[in-house]
Amino acid sequence: MADKAELQEAIKAQGEVVRQLKAEKASSEQIASEVAKLLELKAHLGTDDGKHSFVLKTPKGTRDYNPKQMAIRDKVFNIIIGCFKRHGAETIDTPVFELKETLTGKYGEDSKLIYDLKDQGGELLSLRYDLTVPFARYLAMNKITNIKRYHIAKVYRRDNPAMTRGRYREFYQCDFDIAGQYDPMIPDAECLKIVHEILSDLQIGDFRIKVNDRRILDGMFSICGVPDEKFRTICSTVDKLDKASWEEVKNEMVGEKGLAPEAADKIGEYVSMQGGADLAEKLLKDPILSQNKQAYSGLTDMKELFKYLELFNVTDKVIFDLSLARGLDYYTGVIYEAVLTQNQMEAQPQKQQNDHSTDEPVSVGSVAGGGRYDGLVGMFDPKGRKVPCVGVSIGIERIFSIMEQKAEASEEKIRTTETQVLVASAQKNLLEERLKLISELWAAGIKAEVMYKKNPKLLSQLQHCEETGIQLVAIVGEQELKDGVVKLRNVATRGEENVPRANVVEEIKRALQS
Amino acid sequence: MADKAELQEAIKAQGEVVRQLKAEKASSEQIASEVAKLLELKAHLGTDDGKHSFVLKTPKGTRDYNPKQMAIRDKVFNIIIGCFKRHGAETIDTPVFELKETLTGKYGEDSKLIYDLKDQGGELLSLRYDLTVPFARYLAMNKITNIKRYHIAKVYRRDNPAMTRGRYREFYQCDFDIAGQYDPMIPDAECLKIVHEILSDLQIGDFRIKVNDRRILDGMFSICGVPDEKFRTICSTVDKLDKASWEEVKNEMVGEKGLAPEAADKIGEYVSMQGGADLAEKLLKDPILSQNKQAYSGLTDMKELFKYLELFNVTDKVIFDLSLARGLDYYTGVIYEAVLTQNQMEAQPQKQQNDHSTDEPVSVGSVAGGGRYDGLVGMFDPKGRKVPCVGVSIGIERIFSIMEQKAEASEEKIRTTETQVLVASAQKNLLEERLKLISELWAAGIKAEVMYKKNPKLLSQLQHCEETGIQLVAIVGEQELKDGVVKLRNVATRGEENVPRANVVEEIKRALQS
Structure with missing residues (x-):
């Protein structure tokens, strides 16, 4: 392992360089650049010797969404999008990054919080800081003088995160804007109406x-x-x-x-x-x-x-x-x-x-x-033509936090899948029967799962239903095969009934409705 | 233009301040703060003289989605998500960037295509290159040993774009993966089944x-x-x-x-x-x-x-x-x-x-x-514990291109809003009546719009309906006010009927269903 020893030597030396720079109070740019080299060396060590010094985390100020959080997020989005559509909005999307110059001079003192991409040759790029400036750029670029649009997407700010209070460096904005030359205060009033509707519908106090x-x-x-x-x-x-x-x-x-x-x-x-x-x-x-x-x-x-x-x-x-x-x-x-x-x-x-x-x-x-x-679109237009705009941005990370806390406090179990039926077997060697049956259910649009084992135990199949909230089990067993039936079991009531194999799709649809 | 000359003087002076600080190796915070002032001054110059040297474009290899493209995108997503849910998948989300070391050593010769963020102090970050590596990082970080999840999000590759053929630098991936220790080929077969279902459902040949x-x-x-x-x-x-x-x-x-x-x-x-x-x-x-x-x-x-x-x-x-x-x-x-x-x-x-x-x-x-x-999750686990995984990624930009071309070739008009009713007025000075009425419709969950003019012409209101596919117009006029009615007009048939103002919500709901 000469390679590894060499690497470790290099890491040690580089660590010394960083310590020295810090002691000398060198510029933080200089320190950061040497730290980067150190991290790179460590990363090589990680992959080369099969052991891992990876820091297992998401970047500062960001987070993953697990399936439960996604279920809550979907609920919030549905309420917000429902309101935007009720008010007749279209939607657009723009890239996550813009030319750096597109963002320059738009945010005043906050400009220092913009994330820049590394210059790897080509254009200088920055991550979007909000959805408003990309919207104005879009209007000017496409010479659009009136539109009512919503845009839901993540934006990026190198701010001090306070994640417990819903402050992140990567976070969603839900924007609704009305562009166009109209009579005073009518679109402005609708934006406030929308805020009122959404915050009422969300029931967060x-x-x-x-x-x-x-x-x-x-x-x-x-x-x-x-x-x-x-x-x-x-x-x-x-x-x-x-x-x-x-x-x-x-x-x-x-x-x-x-x-x-x-x-x-x-x-x-x-x-x-x-x-x-x-x-x-x-x-x-x-x-x-x-x-x-x-x-x-x-x-x-x-x-x-x-x-x-x-x-x-x-x-x-x-x-x-x-x-x-x-x-x-x-x-x-x-x-x-x-x-x-x-x-x-x-x-x-x-x-x-x-x-x-x-x-x-x-x-x-x-x-x-x-x-x-009213001036932002004009800043992008080559002739300075203005397009008056008014809009609102819903910052939903804080709303997510509240909804998450509510969900945790409540007894109600959040489902993270929509599976309706588990196709199960009562004895061994019935995998082929299960696969044939589930294929029919999928073809009929029924949401169905099967355990990925050749011979799963019936009990563990039933437990999977209890844990994930699946309503119905379609069981094939040796006796059912002989009789040309499938056993349908209602997970909540534990009631069972045999239905003819030929009519299984209709019978399952009926059982799901009852 | 004395103002402009003054500004240019100020920019020059501020530029000197920045240069001096850099020469003195001042702290990068101090430098950044002075640079921010410099940019602000420059931005003022840009807005003050009314001329603009902006390049109005999106970054190379990226594009905006206009409302029609968004309507198509939604249709594609609904088919794909519908299939993923039919197969019992949960969903997660991860940040758009990862620690650089998370991506290092995973992509072989393609690693050169990764977008890095600029080192602005703090962690070294890169934009995600696919959704698979973030998924593996998520599993290892949360010690998850089995999950069936989908993830639809944009990924980033500094590749040579060929946008007419649906090759972009920012593009969506729709990933479905099954993680867990199972019997051979059962989850693998389901992944292929999913590809088959989605490509069939999309009807793209x-x-x-x-x-x-x-x-x-x-x-x-x-x-x-x-x-x-x-x-x-x-x-x-x-x-x-x-x-x-x-x-x-x-x-x-x-x-x-x-x-x-x-x-x-x-x-x-x-x-x-x-x-x-x-x-x-x-x-x-x-x-x-x-x-x-x-x-x-x-x-x-x-x-x-x-x-x-x-x-x-x-x-x-x-x-x-x-x-x-x-x-x-x-x-x-x-x-x-x-x-x-x-x-x-x-x-x-x-x-x-x-x-x-x-x-x-x-x-x-x-x-x-x-x-x-089967080895990727283990690369992140401190003890190298393996979690076998199999998955599929649908690359939908190409599918979008095909669907867009199909939509353009077809006669069918794509609606970009879901508005059901336009609340219109037949004479002047009826804005307040329109606002009162539309507020009732919104409260009843009816999707409704109103023109943002105090006194719009009836003809232009009707034209707006024709153009955007709105089915129904609710008209208030002087006579209607006197009679205590609202006139409902079917845009397609041009049929009109007066309904009592007090029952207008039910009557509109009835008219929308017929």
Whole structure:
């Protein structure tokens, strides 16, 4: 094993290089590159000597879905897709990676979280960070000026994962967007209606949908004395108000971002305001704010939005909240974010009726967000032609976590297959009979399994049914063969009946329905 | 354009900051943060001067799916998933990327096609190359010793794309695998049965499934005088026989791989053999080949396999073909590959009956493949514990291409939404009535749309229905409001009837059923 010894020597030497670099506080790029070499050497050792030093894990911030989790995921997707289709949406798909330049300059301070692919010759690529920018690229590329589409796919962010709270580096987004030149606030209202429908249908507890408008924020910043070039960065700071206190947020504005303390205090007054159509009315009467053109348009539209939300019967959950800012750069009008307001373990459907008795629901996390982005498609169009867009993204990892916890807490057993019939044998040497029979069942569209043993015990075949929830067993035995019948056994009732071999398909279909 | 000049100055200054930090070997975090500022400035330049140097495309070898393509894709998936569920499979999902070392040493000569992610600090990652290796990693990681699962997801290969023939760098695989210690050839036969069912159900023309066994190949190589260490590389060369002539293959064996010409000639005799159970019988009587232990086991199992395939009624399409080799390293037993044998444009269902009249169907491409890989899970297990596996992968991009061409050639219009009702207005100022009505329809689970205009013309509303295949229009007008009714219009027949506003949901449900 000279090879192996050599490799181990090389690994030892490389390990020393890495230790040295760390001691010298070398740049982390340099360290990472040497660590990579070390890992590669170790990988060779793993395959060459038949022993394995593999780290058996998924990459940081990612996870597998086991069959039970997939069953829950399917249930959630069906509810969400059902809603999108009820609202007349088509669907599209885009590649998991885009040209790097497609993503550049779209996400502001969050751009550092984008995953880049290694340059292996050819184009520079990055994994998609959301589904909105690929959608805008798709519209510009295909010169589409109006569409209502949904897109459910995974996106990628090199963020600090907090997986127990449903924060991953690879996660699903379920996006619904309406592109086109329409009358104000009608598509915007439908997006909020959709959030309301989906969160209600999922039965994961009470929620609130906060609404604001970038134009109101910009107007507010302007009259509070924020210099124009600081709008976006101050907006990012305001966005932290859902996780940080006003004191912390103010410190960032004044200390890090160099805003005058008086300006910050004025912002502080506004961002504490919450309400509904009434707040829009009140602010329209604010002599300073309403003089600002941007703010005035935003507030007028907000009033209109609430009129439509009233017709859609969703104002019970929607709050006009001046502290809502959203991190991303591309929003130009209405913005919104939905939060669950209950601890998920109390979030049983029957409890919802009592919710209104609690004075102030506690926010436990954002599950949907979106807004209007009228400029994004134009950034891709060679002539800068704009396509106004509004949309919403449902972030379902957190919803999965809640549903998983609910499923674990409940007694109900989740089936991970849909098998209806197990084709079993009562004695030895009946494999051929079983295969012939199951082939007929498959041809008739019946979902059926057979144990992959020549001579399985009847008991172990019956146990498999109990464990996996199979309803019916079709048993062939020596006596049944002689009599030209198949024995059908109902797993739950243990009732048995012999049916003619010739009619077995119809008889099984009948038994499955009863 | 003073602004632009200023920006360019700022970009220059910021560029200098970054250069300086790099020269000083500052921490990469610090550098990244300054680079982010630089990119932000550049992005502003891009948006501020209204000109764009973006290349509007998807990365090489990838494509978007538009709504029509998605409708076809859904149809294909439903057929495939339907079959997998009929056979009792569960499903799992894994991340799109794996630790690089997870993929290392699994794919032989194809490893160069793996996409690596850029080292941005942290783990070294690669995009998955297939679904089989992630499945094996999943089994070892979760200590699962038996499971029947399907997995439908995109995989990534830096190959030379030929997109018109359905060869992409990002493409779907639909995998079905059976893991567990079972009696020989029973799960293997079910995998072939599944390929047969799916290709029949898809109605894309006639097909053949070639079967061979790695043990038969290895035995054959051994008795033909191929040195042990050249088995895998000669196997890769034999695999090219479906695209290259025997002359070319022989040249590669002898010229590139240094095999003795006599050995190559002996191989040439064997790999020209095709048949069924009869060929297995014949080779078992081959005095030299049957003396080889590996070949003997493979041939005995092949005989058994054909017995089961007979019971499954699929021997009409299965050929035991000694030239089938499969490129990947990890196969240890039975291997198979399905090819379509018709030009897809003739592949109409009614033509299939006549297929047997054509003497030799021409292969136009592989659409499924798989085999047994009993050693792969053990490569991940710290103690090398083996979990025998057999599976099949349906490559559906080619199937999509055929289905798309069929759809284009046919008259039938593909609907991309499921909308049942358009809520329309006959006069101006009825938006609120429309929104109130559609909200009721959504609540009743009816799929409905409304035009996002305050005062759309009735004609354009009706046109929208014609274009998108909406069956029913619910019209509110001044007269209808007065009379307390809604007018239901059948788009196809143009028949109209007034129904009471109070019963509109039931009346619409009734009209949709009729």
